[in-house]
Amino acid sequence: MTLTHEPIEGEHFIVVSETTGDEWEIVVGLEVHCELATVTKLFCGCPNMFGDEPNTNVCPVCLGLPGSLPVLNENVVELAMRLGRALQCSVEPSVFARKNYFYPDMPKDYQVTQFDRPINVDGWLDLPDGTRVGIERAHIEEDTGKNSHAGGSGRIHGADYSLVDYNRAGVPLVEIVGRPHIRHPEQAKTYIDELRAILLTTGASDAKMEEGSLRVDANVSVRRVGDPELGTRCEVKNLNSLRSLGRAIEYEARRQVDLLESGERIKQETRHWDEGAGRTRAGRSKEEAEDYRYFQEPDLVPLVPSAEWIAAIDAAMPPLPAARREALAVASGLAVTESGVVIAVQRDLDQLALATISAGGDGKRVLTHVEHNLSGEGSAELDPATFAQLVGLELGGQLTATQAKTVLAEMLVSGRAPEVIAAELGFEAMDSSELEGIVDGLIAESPEEWSDFCTGDDKKRAKLQGFFTGKIMKATKGQADGKAVAALLESRRAESL
Amino acid sequence: MSAIPSTAIEIAAAVRSGSLSAREVLDDHLARIDARDGEINAFNLVMVDEARAAAAAVDAQVAAGEDPGPLAGVPLALKDNLCTHGIPTTCSSRILEGWRPPYDATVVQRVNAAGAISIGKTNLDEFAMGSSTENSAFGPTRNPRDTSRVPGGSSGGSAAAVAAGFAPISLGSDTGGSIRQPAALCGVVGVKPTYGLVSRYGLIAFASSLDQIGPFSTTVADSALLLEAIAGYDGRDSTSINAPSPSLIESLGEGVDGLRIGFVTELMGEGIAPDVAARVRQAADALAAAGAQIGEVSVPAAAYGLSAYYLIAPAEASSNLARYDGVRYGMRVDAPTTAEMNAATRTAGFGDEVKRRIMLGTYALSAGYYDAYYGKALKVRTLIVRDFERAYADFDLLITPTSPTTAFKFGDKTADPLSMYLNDICTIPTNLAGHPAMSVPFGGGADGMPVGVQLLAPALGEATMFRAAAVLESAAPALDEVWS
Secondary structure (H helix, E strand, O other): EEEEOOOEEOOOOOEEEEOOEEEEEEEEEEEEEEOOOEEOOOOOOOOOOOOOOOOOOOOOOOOOOOOOOOOOHHHHHHHHHHHHHHHOOOEEEEEEEEEEEOOOOOOEOOOOOOOOOOOEEEEEEEOOEEEEEEEEEEEEEOOEEEEEEEEEOOOOOOOOOEEOOOOOOOEEEEEEEEEEOOHHHHHHHHHHHHHHHHHHHHOOOOOOOOOOOOOEEEEEEEEEOOOOOEEEEEEEEOOOOHHHHHHHHHHHHHHHHHHHHHOOOOEEEEEEEEOOOEEEEEEEEEHHHHOOEEEEEEOOOOOOOHHHHHHHHHHOOOOOOHHHHHHHHHHOOOOOOOOHHHHHHHHOOOHHHHHHOOOOOOHHHHHHHHHHHOOOOOOOOOOOHHHHHHHHHHHOOOOOOHHHHHHHHHHHHHHOOOOHHHHHHHOOOOOHHHHHHHHHHHHHHHHHHHHHHHHHHHHHHHHHHHHHHHHHHHHHHOOHHHHHHHHHHHHHHHHHH | OOOOOOOHHHHHHHHOOOOOOOHHHHHHHHHHHHHHHHHHEEEEEEEEEHHHHHHHHHHHHHHHHHHHHHHHOOOOOOOEEEEEEOOOOOOOHHHHHHOOOOOOHHHHHHHHHHOOOEEEEOOHHHHHHHHOOOOOOOOOOOOOOOEOOOOOOOOHHHHHHHHOOOEEEEEEEEOOOOOOOHHHHHEEEEOOOOOOEEEOOOEOOOOOOOOEEEEEOOOOOHHHHHHHHOOOOOOOOOOOOOOOOOOOOOHHHHOOOOOOOEEEEHHHOOOOOOOHHHHHHHHHHHHHHHOEEEEEEOHHHHHHHHHHHHHHOOOOOOOHHOEEEEEEEEOOOOOOHHHHHHHHHHHHOHHHHHHHHHHHHHHHOOOOOOHOOOOOHHHHHHHHHHHHHHHHHHEEEEEEEEEOOOOOEEOOOOOOOHHHHHHHHOOHHHHHHHEEEEEEEEEOOOOHHHHHHHHOOOOOOOOHHHHHHHHHHHHOOOOOOOOO
């Protein structure tokens, strides 16, 4: 079975069955839990801190001791609304509910969450590739504690005993439920990247997947291309990295296609991703799913944020990634979907790029450097005026692309002007007649290779192009421009045919 | 005959003036407990050492010229579902055996700050589920007026402690009548305040949307004093009303002249014992004689209150009591897996009535049954609120019996839970509406046992309610006055 990465008819990606050749479409909806970056927990004053000594950030409220009562942290509401508005949701009057089930990491044996009336509803997230992924809801809920199993097998079944750390119990979460608008594993990863950028931009969360402050569950189904009906989905859990997310979706899609093609049905169930084995395993099925007996949490009152509060959040909203890409695309003359534009925003270097462009730097070249040569430390502190000078030298032919890269790296270290660095490194512009002389000399030295280059197949020609380019670079001490060399070789070849 | 005054107001005045020491008051009450609580069983725990230390602190304050507060030196009994820092708090359940809360309930902090001496933790129906205190894991409390009879419940220990003179005042909690019904059966005053007037922080929840803490006392004025001390906004309870504490004592003497008081017809007919109904009519006559206009009023949805209550309260309880799972505190019965340990602990730790209500509530919330049971009960609750609103458009207060009968004998109703549930038929509608109500003793029934008359008021109508209560108190016939 092959997974095509190229979009077919717009945003659709397909799985082609190796056995039947049939085309299948993957449909993914992501549920993301993220911990909000508040100082204190959702319903009490305990620190919201990762990695402290077990059971030190606890009090009667987050331990659910008899008689304790929750009090809603206003800052949680602020951050949840900021995120909701950034996801284009409408903020609605909401109520909290209890989700009842027994589990030792849950102090009250119910989770306070939002059920039929969530705070944020009906928004969307635009991906860099132009896809709009709907957001069904983004609601507030409390996190659970953490179990660890000791002795025996070290897993829950067969452990000698279990320990519970309640530091995480009552930490505020927002669950962002995306609609099934994702069509490819890579797109799912992009969605998470984009969501993470929004979480960071709004200050809602530090969104670290590896620390568990951002957790992703994937609802995966498949259908034959053209089928308007959604297939039966499985919810894949235990996805601890973007890599796991992509692999799990791909595995799950293949598994489902295999089952369907062999005439079986998909059972709606929860499946757990096993990163080591590279496969998903069945968990609870829908039929044996627990009845959570949701009802309105009587210890809390309905949450009705004022119109003024929502307006203040909108007014203070920082520019979001999609808008930043748009601005950079306009300034640079590139498309919003160009990788240079996308990556500049991802690396938070769009402000630098914009300033450099307005200082006279060529947009395309500026973004090429941002994409390929500016990922490290100090990049954001680069002076836009000198960056623009560098791009100017490159554009004027005084520096080759390779030389410009070297000069840029030195600028990041010393902060000196590009002309000074170029002069020190002995980089000089090479005029074209000088280059022609060197190239013609080298062709004359290797007549056999030249003949093969001119008449050989694509593979041979590519190999010999490398051979000649290497010799030319050596002879010019790397000062020749790669593009100029390639163009010259091509014109000489055309002449000799 | 003790030289110690019988009311909280008199004791506090004497202690504040220095004419009586808190230690003397405490010793006197501890002696009464010693003499009779073996028979009554009002207390799960008498806090002798803590009470002595608190009394000494109050006496030291007075000696230093400081004012210990409006409850200076007044012994006070706490229902054993109110959390007390470092002191066992059991809800009269085995499942909480050995648990000591690491904090005080807000009401406990407030009475301590007002100078009261917390003297002990009183018995209750397990987790406040019951109307006779027979559901306690630590044995029933007996009615001090006749020890062959129940004191009512669930706050039977707090009612009996006041009736027996173990403490002039006590605190209970009222979810469907658990303060008012035992107050009526023991012949004392009991008040359920407006929902949200008194913080629930530290009250171990039975049914969160209905629970409310309130006072017991022998006089209307003492309940006013205690309610003033515990009422008022608390940031730790999200359902707490953000309004100043009401002034009750200063309006106690204002009488009922011109007040419109309605008989609730639905709660005066079937199921109400004739002697109780007669006392309620007599009470209404007394109010009329004091200048009130008495009329009849219908609260039709009240008839469905009991049914709605027995879905809503168990539903919330099924969730509130889930945390007693053997993992963190209290009893644990070990078993091979966590789920089996949870089940074994709960099987051994909870009594029959608690299990019955957990099952009822779990069922009422289950997928497929929610709409027919819990959902419908919520609608009835809305209708009751609406009916009360209509009634209060024409009346300032309503009057009903507190309990359909006087105190019954032990074992009379334990075999049939439904007959026990009917005890709360007159008290439940107020909890569903979130309104205040109180029971005032008004003579005796045909059996010579006390009758309680219930006064109901709209939300935050406590001041008016207490004015009428004071009138009833002064007009009340003596308990031994022959019933005609």
